[in-house]
Amino acid sequence: MATDTPSEAGFGEVSRVRGIVFEYLSLGASVAGLLALGILLVYVAVDAFDLANASPEWLLTYFLTLVVPYLGFCLYSVGDPTVTRRAVAALGGGLVAVAGLFVGIETFVSPIPRLNWPVAYLFVVVIPLTAYLTYVGNQGRVGAVGLGLIGRAVGGAAVGLAVGTLFLVFDQFVWFLAYTFGVFPAVALYVYARRSPSSRAATAAPVVGVVGILLAVFARETISTYPSDLLIFLWTIAIPVAVVGERLVTARGGRTAGLLAGGVPLALAVAGGFLAGTVGLPGPDILVVVALVGTAVAVYLQRVIEDGEGLAGLALPVLLVAGPLVGALVVGAWGVPAPDPWLDVGFLTEAPSRNAVEAGLYPAIVGSVIIIAIVAVLSFALGVGTAVFLEEYTAETGLVGTLTRILQINIANLAAIPSVVYGLLGLGLFANLLGLGFGTALTVSLTLSLLILPITIVSAQEAIRSVPDEFRRGSDAMGATRWQTTKNVVLPEAMPGILTGTILALGRAIGETAPLIMVGAATTVFSAPNSLFSKFSAMPMQIYAWADFPQPEFRYGVVAAGVMTLLVVLIGMNGTAILLRNRAERGS
Amino acid sequence: MSNTETETKTESDGSDSLITTDVQAEQNDRSAPSTRTAVAARNLNVYYGDEQAIKDVTMDIPEKRVTALIGPSGCGKSTFLRTINRMNDMIDICRVEGDVEFGGKNVYDPDVDPVALRRKIGMVFQKPNPFPKSIRDNVAYGLKIQGFDSDVDARVEESLKGAALYEEVKDQLDSSGLELSGGQQQRLCIARAIAPDPEVILMDEPTSALDPVAASKIEDLIDDLAEEYTVIIVTHNMQQAARISDRTAVFLTGGELVEYDDTAKIFEDPEEQRVEDYITGKFG
Ligand SMILES: Nc1ncnc2c1ncn2[C@@H]1O[C@H](COP(=O)(O)OP(=O)(O)O)[C@@H](O)[C@H]1O
Ligand SMILES: [Mg+2]
Numbered sequence: 001m002a003t004d005t006p007s008e009a010g011f012g013e014v015s016r017v018r019g020i021v022f023e024y025l026s027l028g029a030s031v032a033g034l035l036a037l038g039i040l041l042v043y044v045a046v047d048a049f050d051l052a053n054a055s056p057e058w059l060l061t062y063f064l065t066l067v068v069p070y071l072g073f074c075l076y077s078v079g080d081p082t083v084t085r086r087a088v089a090a091l092g093g094g095l096v097a098v099a100g101l102f103v104g105i106e107t108f109v110s111p112i113p114r115l116n117w118p119v120a121y122l123f124v125v126v127i128p129l130t131a132y133l134t135y136v137g138n139q140g141r142v143g144a145v146g147l148g149l150i151g152r153a154v155g156g157a158a159v160g161l162a163v164g165t166l167f168l169v170f171d172q173f174v175w176f177l178a179y180t181f182g183v184f185p186a187v188a189l190y191v192y193a194r195r196s197p198s199s200r201a202a203t204a205a206p207v208v209g210v211v212g213i214l215l216a217v218f219a220r221e222t223i224s225t226y227p228s229d230l231l232i233f234l235w236t237i238a239i240p241v242a243v244v245g246e247r248l249v250t251a252r253g254g255r256t257a258g259l260l261a262g263g264v265p266l267a268l269a270v271a272g273g274f275l276a277g278t279v280g281l282p283g284p285d286i287l288v289v290v291a292l293v294g295t296a297v298a299v300y301l302q303r304v305i306e307d308g309e310g311l312a313g314l315a316l317p318v319l320l321v322a323g324p325l326v327g328a329l330v331v332g333a334w335g336v337p338a339p340d341p342w343l344d345v346g347f348l349t350e351a352p353s354r355n356a357v358e359a360g361l362y363p364a365i366v367g368s369v370i371i372i373a374i375v376a377v378l379s380f381a382l383g384v385g386t387a388v389f390l391e392e393y394t395a396e397t398g399l400v401g402t403l404t405r406i407l408q409i410n411i412a413n414l415a416a417i418p419s420v421v422y423g424l425l426g427l428g429l430f431a432n433l434l435g436l437g438f439g440t441a442l443t444v445s446l447t448l449s450l451l452i453l454p455i456t457i458v459s460a461q462e463a464i465r466s467v468p469d470e471f472r473r474g475s476d477a478m479g480a481t482r483w484q485t486t487k488n489v490v491l492p493e494a495m496p497g498i499l500t501g502t503i504l505a506l507g508r509a510i511g512e513t514a515p516l517i518m519v520g521a522a523t524t525v526f527s528a529p530n531s532l533f534s535k536f537s538a539m540p541m542q543i544y545a546w547a548d549f550p551q552p553e554f555r556y557g558v559v560a561a562g563v564m565t566l567l568v569v570l571i572g573m574n575g576t577a578i579l580l581r582n583r584a585e586r587g588s
Numbered sequence: 589m590s591n592t593e594t595e596t597k598t599e600s601d602g603s604d605s606l607i608t609t610d611v612q613a614e615q616n617d618r619s620a621p622s623t624r625t626a627v628a629a630r631n632l633n634v635y636y637g638d639e640q641a642i643k644d645v646t647m648d649i650p651e652k653r654v655t656a657l658i659g660p661s662g663c664g665k666s667t668f669l670r671t672i673n674r675m676n677d678m679i680d681i682c683r684v685e686g687d688v689e690f691g692g693k694n695v696y697d698p699d700v701d702p703v704a705l706r707r708k709i710g711m712v713f714q715k716p717n718p719f720p721k722s723i724r725d726n727v728a729y730g731l732k733i734q735g736f737d738s739d740v741d742a743r744v745e746e747s748l749k750g751a752a753l754y755e756e757v758k759d760q761l762d763s764s765g766l767e768l769s770g771g772q773q774q775r776l777c778i779a780r781a782i783a784p785d786p787e788v789i790l791m792d793e794p795t796s797a798l799d800p801v802a803a804s805k806i807e808d809l810i811d812d813l814a815e816e817y818t819v820i821i822v823t824h825n826m827q828q829a830a831r832i833s834d835r836t837a838v839f840l841t842g843g844e845l846v847e848y849d850d851t852a853k854i855f856e857d858p859e860e861q862r863v864e865d866y867i868t869g870k871f872g
Pocket of ligand 1 (some may be wrong): 636641659660661662663665666668669698854
């Protein structure tokens with residue numbers, strides 16, 4: 001009897017209402033949050049680029065000369081008619097929908113400030129679609145080649161500019177001496193030792209390097225005449241980069257290709273550097289940028305051409321350069337009023353000013369780049385070092401174990417301390433006690449390093465702990481020392497996680513203002529810092545100061561441009577770090 | 589101590605006489621008793637905190653033979669194995685008393701560097717644990733950390749051949765060791781262990797995580813390894829111990845070494861009733 005019941009009544013039903021409610025509530029909350037953030041960013045971008053004043057004709061021109069060809073390129077790379085059809089439907093349908101909705105809201109509800117329907121269309125349809133098609137286009141060979149090439153060029157330029165920026169503060173003469181007497185001989189010795197079977201030379205290399213660098217630091221004061229910056233950068237950066245490129249390509253594609261890949265960018269860089277100097281542009285910076293971009297592109301080109309696939313992708317840079325040029329010509333000939341963006345070249349290269357139109361962010365950008373570079377190096381080295389020590393070197397029991405646990409709990413708590421308190425600590429410790437000065441690059445960098453150190457330590461510990469013990473035991477059983485196990489097995493496995501933690505922490509450091517205010521960083525400086533001890537400002541400080549100005553041009557335009565710049569730098573940094581992490585993940 | 593020394597002498601004394609050749613010929617024939625001791629335990633006691641895991645064990649393990657350690661779970665087989673290459677040092681609460689002799693020296697002497705010791709003793713674990721590196725880098729790991737730079741590729745190839753893996757992976761030496769099947773991973777771990785040419789190979793239930801086919805490949809391999817290395821293998825599979833080992837040590841609960849003899853003797857006619865009960869499956 002009892003066995004009959006289920007077959008007649010089915011199995012009954014189990015209520016899932018709570019789960020479903022939870023699912024939709026959390027989905028709704030995340031969508032609402034993202035939407036709010038998205039709208040905010042749209043307004044910031046509209047202000048920064050003055051899109052409210054962009055005429056529909058202006059937008060249409062660039063849409064046709066730049067966006068449509070690029071989307072066509074992506075679709076060509078995908079090579080799937082259904083995707084093309086859907087993309088066209090999204091563009092067309094989106095146009096009707098956005099325009100209709102926009103006009104509807106404006107007429108029946110209320111006017112939408114500082115937006116018009118073409119701009120809304122740009123943000124709601126065109127930008128997301130472009131991002132999506134870039135993503136799927138990158139899966140195809142043609143798209144991957146094109147975007148890879150652009151990536152090499154942009155990456156090379158960013159590194160080059162960052163190097164140039166760092167030498168505003170760091171002494172290039174010390175670097176010149178250190179390279180000539182330390183780095184160069186050490187590397188040469190090491191390479192020589194690798195070629196011939198004399199391992200003595202290989203062990204001597206680090207010693208030679210360290211001695212050379214120390215020598216350089218002492219010799220800096222006694223030597224008084226130095227080659228020009230252009231020659232220094234040529235000898236210490238451009239030539240080594242070219243040699244590395246030449247080696248890479250020679251190993252894959254033979255001598256001729258190697259010499260071309262190393263030589264052509266170097267020649268271009270030298271020519272560019274000298275010519276730029278004669279017309280008043282910063283020659284050394286241009287030399288470094290051209291050398292890095294050129295070599296990265298050359299090495300990439302050789303590989304692509306060797307593979308022989310997706311060569312059409314190499315046209316992408318042409319497309320991206322020609323599009324805006326044609327657009328500018330059309331706009332000029334047509335006489336269409338163009339928007340006047342706050343975020344333009346002048347904003348990035350000029351000093352702050354009382355006058356909103358002339359205001360620039362350059363000193364603050366330089367300040368931020370320098371702080372980030374120092375903070376990244378310091379917190380990465382200290383954080384990973386401490387995490388390795390805590391995880392791999394301390395005993396778990398006994399007095400040491402107890403001490404470690406206490407330390408551990410304290411580090412976790414330090415991560416939760418408000419940043420103002422770190423500012424106070426920096427003020428007391430670095431500015432006053434150690435006398436590093438109020439608001440100097442060094443004080444600020446050390447304070448921010450301290451601020452994010454707990455986060456880097458904890459996340460690095462987490463990453464190290466997630467490496468399975470069986471790898472350690474395997475390595476130990478092979479007769480590896482603790483250090484060899486850590487270096488060869490644990491750290492490579494933990495590196496992606498460590499990088500993720502460091503990225504997040506750096507993201508926090510770059511946006512901080514409270515500790516900067518506490519240690520006395522200037523809100524506004526009018527020239528880029530030229531030493532570690534000069535007064536300087538950072539992007540968030542400068543933006544904060546502008547937000548307080550009475551003129552609305554500052555509060556809307558200049559602040560928006562600053563925020564946009566800060567975001568782009570942040571995204572660029574995180575993007576690079578994510579690429580590095582993915583590479584590390586693939587490597588293991 | 590004296591034991592090992594005299595035997596060393598016997599060998600070196602006769603090294604230029606005809607008899608040596610015979611002895612060596614005999615050594616390759618594993619049915620004959622080995623003349624030399626590779627590893628010896630003397631009154632060995634091991635404790636985890638207050639708990640004793642090995643109780644007064646004394647045994648001589650012959651060179652270039654397969655010695656199996658069997659016994660019920662928790663009787664201290666793994667602990668005993670780890671005393672030989674001092675992997676127990678990694679366990680904070682572990683304490684060792686007594687001697688383990690290897691190469692004419694007590695490995696617990698204060699002047700013995702456990703890291704250097706482990707370079708002479710390879711170890712293979714229960715769960716295959718290749719590093720998340722390429723096959724080549726896995727095998728070359730021991731060479732790398734010991735600073736060998738020359739002929740690395742040749743030695744990698746030789747070790748992979750020694751572990752009967754070369755034919756299967758020769759075209760994918762640069763792909764990750766983790767992409768191999770479980771049995772291949774275990775053979776990769778064996779290749780990794782023999783690459784620096786150790787004298788002894790310790791194996792802790794090397795086949796218990798593998799399917800029967802993969803396990804039987806490893807068993808065949810162990811047979812070959814004993815030509816060149818002293819193999820000490822922990823297993824809870826009695827058929828396996830009977831098939832591959834020359835000598836068998838039976839541990840019973842409490843870390844006691846109950847009986848240690850030629851494998852044939854242990855499985856056919858053990859002295860101890862407890863051993864017979866264990867082998868016939870009456871307990872354990
Ligand atoms: N790391 C350890 N810490 C504490 N006790 C341990 C540890 N490893 C093993 N033991 C104990 O030692 C005894 C023997 O363990 P083990 O050598 O692993 O046995 P087997 O390998 O024969 O199964 C067991 O009682 C076990 O609980
Ligand atoms: Mg065990």
